[in-house]
Amino acid sequence: MSELHEPVLRWYDEHAxxxxxxxxxxxxWSVMVSEFMLQQTPVSRVLPVHAEWLRRWPTPAALAAEPSGEAVRAWGRLGYPRRALRLHAAATSIVERHGGEVPASYDDLLALPGIGDYTAAAIATFAHGRRHVVLDTNVRRVLARAVQGVELPAPSVTKAEREVARELLPEHDAPTWSVAVMELGALVCTASNPRCAACxxxxxCAWRAAGHPPYDGPPRKVQAWAGTDRQCRGRLLAVLRDSEGPVHRSLLxxxxxxxxxxxxxxxxxVDDGLVVPAGPDTYALP
DNA sequence: GATCCGTGGCC
DNA sequence: TGGCCAAGGAT
Structure with missing residues (x-):
């Protein structure tokens, strides 16, 4: 047990x-839906959409029974709408291969569309109480600072980093430890303007002990937005989402x-399956 | 490993 | 004002 455990767990108990x-x-299923929606998306924007999804589709079977386009439409403006398509496909696979129950094993989860290392570990951990290393951007940042003494982690997960997280994972109640570190990263040990006084x-903290040295790794690229294909795709899909049925090319x-x-x-x-041709110069959601 | 994939709020 | 960032995944 590291000396980090007790204060972090006590803080989480009070501030979660x-x-x-x-x-x-x-x-x-609620956990799984939340993990898809939370990929690169703030909690505040996920909350209302998650509530509506769980009300409308309380089980994987309920979602799988509808056309994937309904998932894309109900995704709203969360962004990265391919996640909606993959969540629908994952629900279909769960019905076909797992009896309609969200799998508990990391390997079974990892085999589902839209689920990578983080999401598989998170669902196995938070939905089923399994013991896995949960390495998201929050955990990576907290450990980079507290243990490694640097402001920000490397662009991609390193072997050493994973080993640090593995060694810190407690034998008992690993889920609470992981969610506590994530919460600390989300609320206190934030990427910019960390609230060290409340930590x-x-x-x-090794980073604080070192005098808060600034990040000195490779430059972190900021995604351009105005005029990009992503903005264009977003505009086009919004037209489909906000229309009842198929739309004519002129609207696009x-x-x-x-x-x-x-x-x-x-x-x-169309290639991604987010839009389907529905007739001469007409397009629709799938 | 680099690049692509949405959206909106914040300091 | 605009760069920066938010519980990543697929290719």
Whole structure:
């Protein structure tokens, strides 16, 4: 047991947010939906959409019974709408291969569409109480600072980093430890303007002890947005989402003026399965 | 490993 | 004002 455990767990007991996908009443499916939605997306924006999804589709079978386009539509403006398609596909696979129950094993979860290392570990841990290393951006940042003494972790997970997290994982109640570290990273040990004065392990923190040296790794690229294909795809899909049925090409033309890019992006949306041709110059959600 | 994939709030 | 960031995954 590291000396980090007690203060972090005590802090979590006092400061944890009461989120609907936490606690005894949350089903594994609720946890799974939340993990898909939380990928690169803040909690505050996930909350209302998650509630509506669980009300409308309380089980994987309920979601799988509907066209994937309904999932894309109900995804709303959460972003990265391919996640909605993958969640629908994962629900279908759960019905077909797992009797409609969210799998508990990491390997079974990892085999589902839209689930990588983090999400498989998170669902196995938080929905089923298994013991896995849960390495998300929050945990990585907390450990980078408290243990390694650097402001931010490397661009991708290193072997040493995973080993540090593995050694810190307690034998008993690993889920509470992981969610506590994540919560600490989300609320106190934030990427910018960390609230060190409120941190339960400030006196143990290697980064603080070193005088808060600034990040000195490779430059972190900020994604461009204005004029990109992602913005164009977002505009086009929003037209489909906000329409009852199939829409004519002219409505899509009005959503993005640059023709070559518009055509390329529409083709990529069709290729991704987010849009389907529905007739002459007509398109719809799948 | 680098790149692509949405969206909106914040300091 | 605009760079920065938010519980990643697939290719």
């Amino acid at each position: 947010r009461d989120l609907p996908w936490r606690g005894e009443q949350a089903s594994p 339960p392990v400030r006196d143990l 033309d009005a959503a993005w003026s640059e023709e070559a890019q518009r055509i390329r992006c529409l083709a990529s949306l």
